[in-house]
Structures are given as structure tokens and as C-alpha cells.
Amino acid sequence: MFREILRSLTIAVGTVAVALVGEGVYVVRFCSRHQAWLQARSGRNVVILNHQYGVPRAGDAVFACETTHRIGSVVLHVDLRYFCAPATTDVSTVASSIDGTCTVVSLDQSAEPHNQQSCDDHLDF
């Protein structure tokens, strides 16, 4: 019986290993935030696998932020992330909270839903 339990635990460890490898492949090759950075820089269409449905809440502004994507101390690439936060928030506050550089993208709350910039995350300060 203990051999079979050990086998089950070994499979569990293997499953975690496969998941970590998968995550590593995604981060290095398909990172949606890096793809967004490439698209913004080059203007060409790229495949962004992880679709976001976040949108600005009433009174929110959208902040475009560049951050460095690292695994430990190894620098992988630059990510572009969009954050929605109250429009009264100072851009430097957003930047320091996510350890990146940010600019305000949109303060226009009258935009039609399909024209709204989506948010990767919502922040409150």
C-alpha cells in the first residue's frame, strides 16, 4: 500500500512540474503582457492568449505601465499592463505601487464599452 501511495505522490509532484514548465513556456514565449508591449511598440497585430475583461469603473482613469518581467533575478522582457484606478490618483503613486513606469491613457468615461481600454487589474489607494 505504501508503494502505491508513494506512486500517487510522485505523480502529484510530476503534475506540479509539468504545470511549472507550462507556466515557464507561457511566460517566456506567450506572455500576454509582453505581447501587448510588442503590439504597442510596433503597431503590428500579435496573438494575445490571455484575454482581459476588466474595464474602468465610474470615476476611473486608465494607466499604461511598463514593468520588467523577472523570474527571480533573471530579466525576461518588458511587460505592458493597463491598470484602472480612481482618476484622482497620481500617476507616480500607481507607478511606485507596481514598480514600473506609467502614463495616463484615458480619462474619458464617456467612451462606448467596445472602445474602452481594458484593464489588467483594478487598483484602489
Add this chain to the structure above:
Amino acid sequence: MTDTIPSASAAAIVAAIVLETGSSVRGDLLFLLGLPLTLVAFAIAARGAWTIGDATGRSWLPGTGACLSMMATVGLVTSFHAPAWYEVLRCLVYAGGIVSVGILTSGNRRARRHAVSALIVSATVLHLVTPLALPHPLIDVWSWTQTSVRALLHGVHPYRAQAPDELQGAFNYGYALTVYPYMPATLIVYAPVVALMGDFRFLLAACVPLTIALVRATGHRLRAKEIVIDAITLAILLHPRGLSLTAFGWTEPLLLLVVAAFVYLVVRAPEGPGQATAFFLLPALKQYVIAPVVLYLVMKPPRPPLRAAVVGLTVAAATIVPLLWWDWRPTLAGIVFQMIELKSPRLDSDSLVALSGVTTGYYPDRWWSVIVQFVTGGFWYWRLRRTGAAGLLLASALTLFATFLFGWQAFPNYYYFVAGLLLLGALVLAEKTACSEKSCAR
């Protein structure tokens, strides 16, 4: 060979476990691991259904055990950010599940009995405390269901009630939810639970042990091997997202309970009205269960006697007609909401449509999934029409499976029900008696 079961049964069990695992992988790994696993599950299920009636036994336990270990591990690492005490309990249950899988494959019957019993009890307790751990989940399903059921309890038409936006406009999925988008039967079933306990999710939690009880009772009546019943029990309890269905209020645990009751009644009282009532309640509870009902009416057996079918249809209709009579406009608007209000597919779905949309920007019209449902249903009717309840369950599973793969929405809760159908089909196929053509067609 004492450790063999019909190959179709073995395939259906493995397909269900792989589907539960694949459909639970979300986020970054959805299209790298989740969807591929889901497609593999479909292929295994289709292959298994194709071989129904093949009496060749297949050694199944090592492979099934490996899949169960994998699935339990995915459950262990799948958090939904509940309070720390709940997350600790959740991890303990799934870790216990990994150990239980090892015991399952060890051949030690006494230890297996204790392990499965302990898992049933601990998983049940965990489901029952889930509404307490997450009293106010930030999801529209929960808020709309609570609001609409409370409206019904206060004499207000539930489809006229408006629920607050728990997310405060932070997400836009391409539609504005303006009416309760689920079937009236759900409100009727949830109403007593909300009245007594304040939260309909306690019923969803109770569905888990009740389903297990029905599955085990059915298995014993079929004289299926105890180890097969135990494997199916673990496959249900260790679903990686099973707790989130309770936590967020999705209806599928109720659907699985109803279909488990159907299978029990097919075995216990095949000529009675109970099995027809149970099966006709499925579309009364969830809009996507259409083709399976057509399959049920045309496949013989277990096609019910006319009187039983009339009773079943009457009961199902009784859950819809009163609300239509009260005010048909909002009731109809709610029932058809998800069919007509979505403007584009959900690109975070576990589906080929989402993959196409994300990679190419193109996707088929929403009605393609309806066409797929009936074409797939027709194909599996042709192949499985004389294979009884097992054929009905597998045909229903594959039909809905294909529907979701080509659908505009495909989430873990949808596939939870498909996996349940596969497991129940596997249970019926594992019946002890020799599989002559007559005895297979229950």
C-alpha cells in the same frame, strides 16, 4: 481477469477525469494545457462510446489511478482566495485525496473503504462550510440568484427583480445583465433553502453527498465492482473546481444530482414515472440540455412508457408555466437571455471558438453550436441507439461536449456536468452481469 472492466467503461472514467482536469486549468495555461487536455478527453470519450458493446475487458486501474492523482493535484493547487482556514482545509482534503488514490490502487480493501469514507465525509463538510467561508462572492450568478429567489419569497415576480452589480462595473463581458438569466425551476428549488438558511448554496453543497449516495446505491444495485464505485466516487469528489461550483453558485451540482437520480430510477424502477420526471427536469433547470432530451425520447431503452413521459413533462412544465402566466415577458426574457444577448464569444472559454477568436480574431456565429449539438446528437443516436441507458448517457455527454467546444461560452461548470454524465455512463457499463445484447440494453 479480476482487474478488468469493459473498455468503454474504462475509457469513460478516464475521459471524465481528464476533462475535469483540463477544464479546470484557466488563466495563462488555458490554451497551452487546459484546452488540449479537454480535447484529449473528448477523443477518449468518443473512442470509448464507439466501443460500447465490446465485451473485451481492459485493465484500467493503474491508468485511472494516475489520472486521479493528477486531478487531485490540480485541485490542491487551485485556490480561489478564500480565508486562510478554508484554504488549509481545502488543501488537506485534496492532499488526502492524493493519498486515497494510492490506497485505491493498492488492493487493500479495508484501507480503501476507510479512505473513501473519510474523503466523502471531509469533502461534504468542506462543501457545507463553503458558503460560510465566502459569504458574499463577487459574482453575478450568486447575486442574481439570491435577489431573484428573495423576490419570489416576497411575492415579487423574480424576473422583474434587479440585482446589484457586485463588481461595480469593473468588468464588461459584452452584455449587460438585466434579468435573471436562468430557468424558473432553479428559483423554485432554491426558495426553501434561502428561506431556511439564507443562502441557496447550501443546497448545492448538499448535492455532493446526495449524488455520491445515489451513485453508490446504483452501483450496488448493478453489482458493479466496489473498486469501480470507489473510483467514480473519487472522480466526483476530487474535481479541481468542485468547491468553486458551490462557492459561486453554479447550478451544475444540482443537474448532476438529478441525472444521478435518473440513473438510480432507471435501475430501480425502469417503468415508473420517476426516471422520466428526473430527465425532463434537466432542461427545466438549465437551458443547454436540449439534445439529450430528444435522445431520451428516441432511444429505446430507456425510452419511458407514454404515461411516464407525460407525467415527467407535466412536472417540468409546472416549473415554467406558472411564472409565464404571472408575467410572460420578463420570464421569457430571462430564459432566452444567454442565447440572444451575448454579442461575442467569451474568449476566456475552454473552447475551439475562443482559441480561434484569440489567435485569428475570427469565430463562428453562435448558432453553430446549436447545429453541432444536433448533428453530434444524431450521429451518436445512430451509433448508440440500442445500447440502453449507458448509450444515452454517453451520447448526451458527447453531444453537450461538442456543443461547448463549438460554443460561445464554455466554462468549468459546463464540463462538470459532461464529466458527470460520462461517469454515470461508466457506472452503468460496469454492471456485473455478462453483457449480452439483451442485458446491456437496460
